[in-house]
Structure formats: C-alpha cells, structure tokens
Amino acid sequence: MALFQEARPDVEVWYTLPALPTGLTYNGFHVIRSALQAGVVLDGVNLMTMDYGEWAAPTTGPNAQTMGYYAISSAEGAHNQLSSMYSEYGHQFGWSQLGVTPMIGVNDVLTEIFTIDDAHMLEDFARNKGLGMLSMWSIARDNPGSLGQASATASGLDLPAGSYSSIFYDYGTQNGAISYTEVAATTEVRVLVDYLGLVSLSDSGGSPISIMRSDSYWQGKIPLSRNGATVLAAARDELGRLRVLDGTGTDVYAWILDENGFYQGEEGPSDTSLQAKEVLFQIDIDGDGIIG
Numbered sequence: 251m252a253l254f255q256e257a258r259p260d261v262e263v264w265y266t267l268p269a270l271p272t273g274l275t276y277n278g279f280h281v282i283r284s285a286l287q288a289g290v291v292l293d294g295v296n297l298m299t300m301d302y303g304e305w306a307a308p309t310t311g312p313n314a315q316t317m318g319y320y321a322i323s324s325a326e327g328a329h330n331q332l333s334s335m336y337s338e339y340g341h342q343f344g345w346s347q348l349g350v351t352p353m354i355g356v357n358d359v360l361t362e363i364f365t366i367d368d369a370h371m372l373e374d375f376a377r378n379k380g381l382g383m384l385s386m387w388s389i390a391r392d393n394p395g396s397l398g399q400a401s402a403t404a405s406g407l408d409l410p411a412g413s414y415s416s417i418f419y420d421y422g423t424q425n426g427a428i429s430y431t432e433v434a435a436t437t438e439v440r441v442l443v444d445y446l447g448l449v450s451l452s453d454s455g456g457s458p459i460s461i462m463r464s465d466s467y468w469q470g471k472i473p474l475s476r477n478g479a480t481v482l483a484a485a486r487d488e489l490g491r492l493r494v495l496d497g498t499g500t501d502v503y504a505w506i507l508d509e510n511g512f513y514q515g516e517e518g519p520s521d522t523s524l525q526a527k528e529v530l531f532q533i534d535i536d537g538d539g540i541i542g
Contacts, residue, residue, distance in 0.1 A: 252289045262293040264349065264383070269297040271307050271320045273327025282332065286339050293347065294382050295332060299324045300353035302362065309361045315512075316464045318368030321352050322375050322510060349383025350376065354391055354414045355405025356398060366409065367470040369417045371462060374471075376421060378457055384421045386414055430458060433474065436532040439484040439492065443474045449481050451492065451511065459511040461494060483531040495531045500524055502535060 251263065265285065267278035274282070274297070285292060299321040304310075307320045315323075329348055336343040352364045352372065376384045386392070388402075393411045395404030405414070430450060434441035440452045448471045450458035461472040461481070474481055482502065483495040492507040504517040504527055517527075528535050529542045 251285065255291060263290065264294040264296050265292060266296040266298060266349075266351070269299050269324040269328060270302055271323040271327070273324060273329075273331045279331060279335075283335060286335070286341075294349055295328065295347065296349035296351055296383055296385070297321075297324050297328055298351055298353075298387070300351075300362070300364070300387060301358045303359055304361060307362065309363075314464070316368055316371075316469070317352065317357070317362055317364040318371035318470075319462070319464060319512060321350055321364075321368070321372050325350050325375070325379070325381070326510065345379040346382040348381055349385065350381060351383075351385040351387055353387040353400075355407045355409075356396075356400050358400045360398065360400065363407070365407075366413060366417070369414050371460070371471060373417055373421060374460055378459070384418055386418060389415060434481070434483045434533075436483045437485040439486060441481055441484050441494075447473050447475075449474050451484050451494070451507075453486070453492070459509075461505075461507065461511050461513070463513040465513070482535075483533045485531050487530060493530060495527060495533065495535075500536055502527060504530065 255261070255263065265281065267281060268275050269278070282292070282295065302320060308314050325348060329343070329345065332343040332348070350372065352368070354364050354369070356363050373384065390403055391401065391405050392414045393404045394408050395401065396406050397408060399406050430442035430444055432440055433443050438454045442450045442452055442458050444450065449461045451461065452458050462470060463472060468476070472481065479497050481494055481496050485493050487493050492509065492511070494505040494507060495502055496505055497503050501519060502524075504522065506514045506516060508514055524535055525542050532541060534541055
C-alpha cells in the first residue's frame with residue numbers, strides 16, 4: 251500500500267475494519283499499527299459496528315444496551331485507541347478520520363437490531379463529533395421484509411423503504427451546528443433543548459451531549475418533558491459524575507449518566523434527601539426560598 255501511495259498520492263485510502271463496543275478488535279488494531287509502521291498514510295478508518303455477539307454487546311438482561319449505544323461506544327473506544335497509537339508515530343488522529351457503518355435493522359446476530367431511534371442517535375453523535383464518514387450496511391437492505399431475519403435485500407423490520415437513508419442521506423452536506431435553547435443553568439452543567447424538544451447537556455461550555463435511556467421507562471433520547479416529569483437541572487457530583495434532576499414538584503430523581511450521556515441509574519426520593527439534591531443542583535426544589 252505504501253508503494254501504491256507513492257505512485258498514486260491522489261488516491262484516498264481508508265481501512266474498513268471490524269469493531270467491538272470497546273473499539274477496534276485486537277486484529278484490527280494491529281492492522282492499523284502495521285500500516286503506520288510501513289509508512290502508509292491513512293485518510294480514515296471505518297468501523298463496522300455490527301454483529302458483536304451477545305457476550306460483547308448484550309441486548310437482554312441487566313446490562314443490555316441498544317445498538318446505537320454500542321455504535322457510539324465503538325467510535326469512542328476506537329478514537330481513543332487510534333489517538334494514542336498515532337501519537338507514538340508523531341501523528342494526530344481526529345474525529346474526521348473516523349467512520350462508522352452500522353448494519354441497519356436486524357443483524358446477522360438476530361438479537362442485535364439497529365432501529366430508527368439508533369440511527370437518529372448515531373447521526374446526532376456523528377454531527378456533534380464531526381465524523382468523516384457515516385454509512386450503512388447496506389442501502390440495498392433499506393426495505394421492509396424478511397421480518398426478524400437478516401437479509402441482503404431487506405432490513406428485517408416493517409419499515410417503509412428508505413427509512414434509514416432518509417436519516418443519513420444529507421450527512422456531510424448539512425453538518426451545520428444544531429441550534430439549542432438553554433433551559434437551566436444552575437451549575438456549570440447547562441441543560442439545553444433542541445428544536446425537537448430533546449435534552450442535551452453542556453459541561454463548562456463543552457459540546458452538547460444528548461441524554462439517553464434504554465430501559466422500560468424510556469428508549470432513546472430524552473425529551474425535556476414526558477409522562478408528567480421534566481428535566482430541571484444538571485450538575486457534576488463529588489465523584490465527578492454527570493447528574494440530572496428530573497421529576498415534578500418535590501417528587502424528583504437524581505439520574506446518574508456516563509460521559510456519553512447514557513443513563514446508568516438514579517437516586518429517588520427515598521435514596522437522598524431533598525436538601526441534598528438542592529445543594530447538588532443548586533436549585534430551590536421545595537419553594538421555601540432556601541437551597542439546602
């Protein structure tokens with residue numbers, strides 16, 4: 251490949267490699283290292299975020315997550331791996347050098363289903379990070395049919411033809427900044443809402459990240475208000491964790507999020523006092539005019 255690049259320096263070279271939720275596989279990681287050692291200049295690395303296996307990406311049980319979550323986790327992990335590796339060779343690796351290709355609909359591992367909500371989630375992530383490529387496996391499968399099965403010509407879901415293409419089609423040509431409205435700023439972690447009413451957080455002026463859940467309460471990105479509850483404030487706790495205050499009146503819950511905005515758990519009314527929540531989020535919840 252290095253010899254080819256000497257002869258044809260105008261040709262862009264991307265490697266497409268398998269991935270796990272932790273990033274590149276062992277073999278994929280060393281394929282990139284071998285390329286760098288040989289002097290190959292890679293324009294990008296495209297991750298095949300699919301067919302992980304239940305052992306690596308559980309879709310049932312207490313540790314289950316969505317395929318959108320796993321695709322984002324793969325991208326985050328690979329970016330960390332490649333940033334570190336490239337620095338060893340005196341190079342930088344940016345988000346624009348990374349691509350993500352999920353298998354839409356039902357995967358070959360039939361319990362893995364990349365849904366429309368997953369597509370929206372991944373596209374938002376790609377836009378926020380500025381990924382150099384967002385694709386799908388494959389456009390020929392963006393059709394209804396073969397329900398519950400992996401097929402070369404259908405998604406395995408009962409969706410209109412072009413459902414996934416309609417989400418990804420303008421990526422790269424319409425990557426302008428998403429417009430947000432600030433709805434709460436009681437701490438350094440601001441609560442923002444987009445034109446769809448979906449909530450994001452901005453920590454100390456950083457790039458917004460969506461709040462997402464994948465459980466019996468909610469699937470996908472969190473609207474500002476739902477089922478009588480509203481996101482009221484956000485903060486970082488003494489352990490450095492992202493926290494969100496959600497509820498109504500004094501019936502409030504302090505959610506725990508990971509660094510990608512995914513829900514990990516919560517403290518309810520019986521877990522921590524109202525006063526402790528007021529201090530954490532710097533907000534007067536009970537209306538007595540006092541915080542704490």
